[in-house]
Amino acid sequence: FVCLILPLDSSFAQVAKIEPSQPKWGETLTIAYNPKVEGAQLSGNDDIYVVLDLAFAERERLVAKMAKAGELFTYELPVMAPVPQVSCFFITMSEFDQKAHCDTLIYHPDGKPVRGAYLASLRAYYPEKYLEFFRQEIALYPDSYLAYAKKWLYAGIDPWRYSTKNAIKPTSYSALWPTDTCF
Numbered sequence: 593f594v595c596l597i598l599p600l601d602s603s604f605a606q607v608a609k610i611e612p613s614q615p616k617w618g619e620t621l622t623i624a625y626n627p628k629v630e631g632a633q634l635s636g637n638d639d640i641y642v643v644l645d646l647a648f649a650e651r652e653r654l655v656a657k658m659a660k661a662g663e664l665f666t667y668e669l670p671v672m673a674p675v676p677q678v679s680c681f682f683i684t685m686s687e688f689d690q691k692a693h694c695d696t697l698i699y700h701p702d703g704k705p706v707r708g709a710y711l712a713s714l715r716a717y718y719p720e721k722y723l724e725f726f727r728q729e730i731a732l733y734p735d736s737y738l739a740y741a742k743k744w745l746y747a748g749i750d751p752w753r754y755s756t757k758n759a760i761k762p763t764s765y766s767a768l769w770p771t772d773t774c775f
Contacts, residue, residue: 593651599670599697606626606629607625607626607629607631607632607689607691607692608623608624608625608626608680608682608689608692608693608694609623609694610622610623610624610678610680610694610695610696611624613696614672614696614697614699614703615671615678615698615699616673616698616699616700616701617671617672617673617675617697617698617706618670618672618673619670619690620668620669620670620671621668621669621670621671621678621696622666622667622668623642623644623658623666623667623668623669623680623694624665624666625642625658625664625665625666625682625689625692626663626664626665627640627663627665628663631691632689632690632692633687633688633689633690633691634682634683634684634687634689634692635687636660636663636665637677638684638685638686638687639657639658639660639684639685640657640658640660640665640682640683640684641655641656641657641658641682641683641684642655642656642658642667642680642681643655643681643682643683644656644678644679644680645678645679645680645681646675646678647675647676647677647678647679647708647709647711647712648674648675651712655683656669658682665764673706674706674708675698676697676698676705676706676707676708676709676711676712677695677696677697677698677708677709677712677713678695678696678698678754679693679694679695680693680694680695681693681694694775695713697710697712697713698707704732705728705732707732707733707736708729708733708736708738709729709730710725710726710728710729710739711726711729711736711738711739711742713725722746722747723743724760726739726740726742726743729765733742
């Protein structure tokens with residue numbers, strides 16, 4: 593589920609949103625959660641925290657307390673290189689809003705998504721769309737070799753077990769990272 597990324601002053605009522613719509617490295621993201629919007633699962637009576645997944649070569653998760661201004665909770669996140677994508681969801685100490693999720697790609701000043709942005713989306717919340725995100729990443733960055741490895745992982749194929757003597761065989765997801773594999 594992807595939330596639309598709209599300006600905070602939009603008249604369209606949204607539980608969670610991120611602005612600006614095409615953030616760049618060096619800018620600050622403003623992440624907002626409005627518990628008064630229909631469909632919000634957190635009441636706003638307790639502190640609300642944003643759980644942030646920052647995509648690097650591997651995902652890094654941060655949890656931060658949001659500031660409350662009136663009925664709106666916000667958090668500002670400086671976007672620094674090399675982060676290509678940010679995903680977030682919202683919790684209190686006793687609840688989790690399973691429906692409110694926002695994410696955004698990070699862009700170059702020319703409007704082109706940075707290297708790894710689609711790759712990060714591939715592994716964020718949309719594994720069923722892995723081919724679409726893989727194709728978008730490779731179209732922009734043909735030498736994004738990590739994208740090929742991730743594509744095979746989501747397809748259920750383990751590239752670390754491939755040998756020229758055997759055909760590639762599908763594996764279960766539980767077998768993708770066997771204990772005897774060295775990285």
